[in-house]
Amino acid sequence: MAGLWHRTFRDFFSDRRLWLFPLSAGLCWFATLTILLVRWVALGRPRYPGQVNPYVPFISDIAAQTFQPVFIVGCAATGICFFGTVFAVHHVRYSPKFYGLTDDAQWRQSVSLVALAAGLAAATCLVFLSIFDTYENASRHRYLLMGTFGGLFVSAVTTTLVWWDQIQGPAIFVGLRKWCIFNTFLVLCQFGVGLAFVVLMYSNHFKSAGILEWTLTYLGSFWLVSFVGYTR
Template sequence: MIPLPYFHWTYVWIPQFGAFIWFGTLLSMLVTWLAQGRTRYESMEGPIAYISDIGANFLKPLFVTGCSITAVCFFLSLVIERWLRRSGRLIKTMRRREKVYAVLAIVSSFIAGVGLILLSVFDTARHSSLHRLFLLIFMVGVILSAIFTVVEYRWISKDYSGYRALQTAYRAKGIIAGLLIILAIAFGVTMYKRVANVAAILEWVIAFGFTLYLLTFAYDLRMSKGVPRHHFHQESATQGYTTPSPEMSNVHVARY
């Protein structure tokens, strides 16, 4: 049986793996395009290739696989986070509104994941309209999921005396998500105005930035380290929480 302090790694690897695959997929595609001498693909609107332009050609199997794995890891990260709160290994939600936000965040992440998978399958070279539709669905899904998650964390943090860990979590998410939303708006404007070069650069920046957002969930899930099941169910009676010290973690291991 795995010792309790290491149980969190069972969950933490999921957002880390998703971030690794996503970053690796993007980097492989970008390096390949540059190594080919910046090949001019048929679907390109300018000299700088969109991610989808590269993904619509011989690297499409890599693109579809990377998007699919990333979508699943993104969705599972939110589901596991919710499960850990429900089982008392993370600070539990006390009121209905936090639970509603958590469910909405999960549903939005599922919609975003479906959009991500489908935009890779329906590539821009053969299904331009569908590709842009699914790209929009993916971006809106991620934005909504980020907003619901940050709001949920914001409300939870008010209920406990030791809330600094959660503050760090939702502030990091808020900053990263806020920057990505601003960049996404700029991306949409530049696409509409057909400023292809700027839009392509913004797309790459947003895509790589999504890696950082995925990694914030590793931090969230890591907070379950050394915390036994139902720990926060007991704490809810006093509405307080103190991050377990190494000594307390050893006590929990001994008891559980």
């Protein structure tokens, strides 16, 4: 009997180029961050109006300026590719043309659907976050930021949970285990850096918090690219 995911997305997408989703997502996000950072340095590292962090501006401080169109385009491209990545990573697990685990435990396939829903929520919030990244929408920006990080967190944890059997169990698919381990390592790094960022920010250690925010977001780009190993 076909599993839940396979019944839902039977023959929906069996293209061998699914790996382009995580590659595009990671590159789009890396490029967006780098453009903002390079622009800030090129302008002489200015302090923007309303900038809370006096040492290192947060991403939203730079993005809220005249470069907002670049931020919107970058977030839109990243969001679309991220949702495609979440779908691809779980779809290859159950598609008969890939790993073909159609008899996988029902709870894993249910968790895969949760990861997909969380990925859609994160992608949607990210796009709207870039649009409302202005000083006039500070409150809305904060809620969208929470929605983005919340969706990313749920999607990352559930995806790790679904693929955990490839870390613990016997190596059925050659080369897959190393990518699962590497991806899980990046999830743990992001969790640690994110927790440290929140603690330092709310304890007014702004310089360290600013550095950690950029570190966290750059780690996210490598995390996305690591899914290429799942979908290849």
